[in-house]
Amino acid sequence: MSNPAVSKKSPGILSNPFIRTAMLSHMMLQIGIWVRNFSVLLYVTERTDQDPVAVSLISVAEFAPIFIFSFIGGTFADRWRPKRTMVGCDLLSAFSVCAVLLTLAFEVWEAVYFATFVSAVLSQFSQPSMMKLFKRQVPPEQQQGAMAMTQTLTGVFMVLGPAMGGAIYGAFGIEASLGFTGAAFLASALILLRLPKDDAPASAGGQRRRFSAELGDGFRYVLRNKVLRTLSITFAMVGLSSGIANTLGIFVVTDLLGKPESFVQYFQMANGAAVLAGGISVAFLAKKMSPPQMLLLALAFDAAALIGMGYSTITGLTLALNAVAGFFFPVIQVAISTMMIRWTEGAFMGRVGGVMMPMFTGTMVLMMAVSGPLLHVFSLGTMAIISGAFMLAGGMLQFAIMKERAPSSAQQGPASPTSSAV
Template identity: 50%
Template sequence: MFSNRYVRTIILSRVMLQLGIWIRNYAVLLFVSELTNNNPVYVSLISVVEFAPIFLFGLIGGTFADRWRPKRTMVWSDLLSALSVGAVLLALMNGGWIALLIGTFISASLSQFSQPSAMKLYKRHVSVEQLQGVMAMSQTLVAVFMVLGPVIGTFIFIQFGMNASLIVTAILFFGSSLVLATLPRDAEEPKSGDAGGFIKELKAGLRYIGSNESLRTLCLTFSAVGLASGLTQPLPIFLVIENLGQDKPFLQWLVMTNGAAMLVGGAVIIGMSKKVKPQLLLFMGLLVTAVCTIGIGASTKIWLTMILLVISGFFFPCIQGGIQTLIVRNTEGAFIGRVSGAIMPVFMGMMVIGMFISGYLKDTFSLVAVYVVSGVLTVIGASLLFPLMVQRRSKDEKRTAF
C-alpha cells in the first residue's frame, strides 16, 4: 500500500492533522477549564464547536468537494486551518480567549471539505484489492492518536503553555498543506449526470443515496450504531466509580487499553483485508461490539472489564474500515463527496441524541440497562446488513456461474 504515492502522502498528511487537532483540542480544553474555573457551560461549548460543523457543513462540504478538485481542496483547507489558528493566537495575545472557540469551529468546519476530498482520491487512485486495507490503516491511525493524542496535547500545554500549543498546531496544519501540495495536479473533475447549481447538485446527491440500496442500508445501520454509541459515550466515568469502585483518574487506563487494542486490531485487519469482504467485516465487528458493550455495562470486575475493552477495541476497526470501504465501493466518483458528507452527519446526529438522553435513561433505569439498550441497538444495526450481505452473495454466485 505504501508503494502508492497517494496513500503515502495522504496518510502522512493525516498524521500531521491528527497530531495538530489533539494538541489544539486538549490545549483549548485545559485552558478554558482553568480560565473559567471548570465552568460546565464553557467546557461543554468546546464539544459543541467540535461537533456542530459536522451537522452544519457535512453535506454542504461534501457537495462542494464534488464540485472542486480534491487535491486543491485539501491543500487550501489545511492552509486556511493553519491561518485560522494563527489568527486565534493573535487574538489570544490581546486577551480575546473566546476566539479559541471560534477558531476551533472554523478549523473543524474546514475538515468537512477536506475529508470527502481524501475519499475521492482514494476512490480514484487505490485499487479495489487495497482499498479495504487503506481504510483499516486510516482507522488504525485514529486509534494511535486516541492513545497518544491526550498525552502529547496535555504535555505540551503543561510544559510550554497555550501559545506554544497553538504555534505547534499551526505548524502541523501548514505542514500537512505542504505535504499534500506534492501530489500530482488534479485531473479535470467528472460531473454527475445533472450537474448544475449548488442546490441542484446537493439534491442530486440525496436522490442518489435514496436510489442506492447499499447506501440506504448503510445509512440505517449508521443511525442505529450512532444512537448506540451516544448512549454509552458519557457513561464510562460511572463505570469507573459505580461498577469498579475506582477514582476518576482510573478512567485513563480504560481509554488507553481500548485505544491500544484498536491499534492492534487495525494492524491485523490491514493484513487480512484482501481475504474478508467488507460487509462481513462490518457485521462481525458490530456483533462483537454489542456483546462486549453489554458485558462492560454489567461487569464489576476490573480484569473482566479490561478484557472486554480489549476485545471491543480489537474489533472496532472492523466497523470503521468496513463501512468506509462499502461507501467508497458503492459510490460513483462524482458523488463520493456528497455521500460521505451525508452519511457521517447521520451517525453524529444520532450519537448526539443518544448522548442527550443517556443521563436521563441512567437515572430512570440503571447503568446496566443503558448498556444493554446500546448493545441491542448495535445488534439491530448489524441485522440491517442482511439484505446487503444476501445481495453480495447472489452477485458472487452469478459471477462464478459465468
Template identity: 50%
Template sequence: MNQHDQSANPPSLFRNRFLQTILLSSVLLQIGIWVRNFAILLYVAERTNNDPYAISLISVAEFAPIFVFSFIGGTFADRWRPKLTMIWCDSLSAVSVFAVLLSIHFGSWESVYLVAFISAILSQFSQPSSMRLFKFHVPEEQLQQGMALFQSLMAIFMVLGPMLGTFVYSTFGLEISIAVMGVAFLLSALVLIRLPEDHMEAGTVAAKGQFRKDFTEGFRYVWQSQVLRMLGLAFVLAGLAVGAAQALNLFIVTERLGRNKEFLQYMLMVNGAAMLIGGGLVAAFAKKVPPQLLLAMGMLAGAVCTTIVGFSTSIPLTLTIQFLNGLMFPCIHIGISTMILRWSNSSIVGRVNGVLNPMFVGMMVVSMSFAGALKSALPLSTIYSGAGLLFLLGALMMLPIMKHKAPDQAQATQ
C-alpha cells in the same frame, strides 16, 4: 491514467505515492488536532473552574459544523479539484489558527472556541476530497487494506494523543499549543503538494445554478441504493449506541468499578492499543472478507462487549472486554469506509459521504445529550444493555445485503 488502470497485481500499498503522502499529512493533522483538543479542554476547565456548560460548548464547536457543512462540503468536494481543495483547507485552517492566536494574546480568551469551530468547518470540505482521491489512486482490491492503515493511524493517536496534548499544554501553555496546531496544519498543506496532480475529471466545473441539483442528487443516490440505505440505518444505530456508552464511561469507572475518575484514561488506553492491533489484523486479511461482513462482525462484537461492560464490577473483566471491543472496532470503521467507496460512483463520493457522515455524528450527539437524563432514570446496566441492543440491530441491518457485490458503475469514471 490512475492506479485502477494498472495490472491485476498492483504494487504494495506502501509504495503508493498517494497513500504515503496522505498518511504523512494525516500524522501532522492528528498531532495538531490532539494538541488543540486537550489545550482547549484543559484551558477552558481552568478558566471557568470546570463549568460544565463552558466545557460542553467545546463539543458543540467541534460537532455543530458537521451537521451544517457536511452536506455542503461533500457537494463542493465533488465539484472542485480534490488536491487543491485539501491544500486550501489546511492552509486556511493554519491562517485562521494564527489569527485566533493573536486574538487570544490580546485578551479574548473565548476565541479558543473559534479554533475548533473553523477547522471543523474546513474539514467537511477536505475529508470528502480525500475520499475521492482514495477512489482515484488506490486500486479497488486494496481499498479495504488502505482504510485499515488509516484506522491503525487513528488508533495510535487515541493512545498517544491525550498524553501528547496534555504534555504540550502543561509544559508550554495555551498559546504555544495553539501555535503547534497552526504549524502542523501548514506542514500538512506543504506535504499535500506531493500528491499526484488532479485528473481533469477529478474537478468538475459545474454550471451556475446546479448546486441545488448536485446537493439533492447525493440524497437521491443514497436512497436508490439498498446497500447505502442499510448503511445509513446502521450509521444511525451505531451513533446512538456509541454516544450513550461514551458519555457514561466515567460512571462505569466510578460506580461499577469503584475507582476514581483518573482510572478512565487506562480504560481508554487499553481500548486504543487494541484498536491499533485490530487495524493491523484487518489489514492482513481485509481482501478475503466482504465489507458488509466486516461491519456486521464489528457491531456484533460491540453489542456483546457493551452489554457486559454495563454489568461488570470486575476491573480485570472490564479491561479485558474493553480490549476485545477495541480489537473489533476497526471492523466497523473500515467496513463503513470501504462500502461508501465501493458503492459510490467516483463523481459522487463526496456527496454520499456528506449524507451518511452526519447520521452517525448527529445520533451520537443526540444520545450524548440524553445520557444524563437516562442515567438519572435508569441503572447503568440497563442503559448499556440498550446500547448493546442498538449495535445488534445495526449488525442485523447487514443481513439483507450480505451477498451484494459492488456495482460496475461504482468502479467506472476512471
C-alpha cells in the same frame, strides 16, 4: 515453464505514491488535532475553574459543523478540484490558528473555541475531497488495506495524542501549543502539494446545475442504492449505541467498579491500545472476509462487550471488555469506508459522505443528550442492553447486503499509473 505474469507479486500498498502522501498528511493532521484538542481542553478548564458549560462548548464547536456543513461540504467537494480543496482547507486551518494567537495577545481567551470550530468546518470540505481522490488513485484491491493503515495510524494517536498534547501544553502553554498546531496544519498542506494534479471538473465545458439540485441528487443517490441505504441506517444504529456508551463510561467506573473518576484514564489507555491492535489486525481480516462480514462480526462483538460492561463489577473483566470494543472499532470504520468507496460513483463521493456522516454524529449527540435523564429511569444494566441492542441491530442489517457486489460503474481505480505529481 512458469508464466511470469502469474508469478509476479502484486505491488505493496506503500508502493502507491498517493497512499504514502495521504498517510503522511494524515499523520500531520492527527498531530495538530490532538495537540489542539488537549491544549484547548486544559486551557479552558484552567481558565474557567472547571466550568462544565465552558468545557462542553468545546464539543459543541467540534460537532456542530458536522450538522451544519456536512451536506454543503460534500456537495462542494463534488464540484471543486479535490487537491486544491484539501490544500486550501489545511492552509485556512493554519491561518485561523494564527488569528487566534493574535487575539490571545489581547486576552480574548474565548477565541480558542474559534480555532476548533473553523477546523471542524473546513474538515467537512477536505474529508470528502480526500475520499474522492482515494477512489480515483487507489486500485480496488488496495482500498481496504489502505483504510486499515489509516485506522492504525489513528489508533497510534489515540494512544500517544493525549500525552503529546498534555506535555506540550504543560511545558510551553497555550500559545506554543496552538503555534505547534498551526505548523502541523501547514506541513500537511505542503505535503498535499505532492498529490497528482487535479483533473478538470466534469462540468467545466457545460452549464453547472444549481447547488440545491446537486444536493438533492446526493440524497436520491443514497436512497436508490441498497447498500448505501443500509449503511446509512447502520450508521444511525451505531451512533445511537455510541451515544449511550459514551455517557455510561464514567458511571461504569464510579458506580459498578467503585473507582474514582480519575480511573477513566486507564479505560482510555486500554481502549486506545486496543484500537491500535485492531487497526493492525484489520488488514488480515480484510483478506479473509468481505466488508459486510467484517461489519457484522465487529458490531456483534461490540454489542456483547457493551452489555457485559453494563453488568460487570470486576475491574479486570471490564477493562478486557472495553479493550474488545476498542479492538473492533477500526474494523467498523474500515468496513464502512470500504463499502462507501466501492458502491459510490466518483461523481457522488462527496455528497454520499455528506449524507451519511451526520447520520452517525446526529444520532450519537442525540443519545448523549437524553442518556443522562434516562439513567434516572433505567438502571445501568438496562441502558447497556439498549446500547448493545442498537449495535447488534446495525450488524443484523448486513445480512440484507451480504451477497451484493459493487457495480462496475463504481469500481473506479487510478486513471493512469503514471499520473504526474505537482
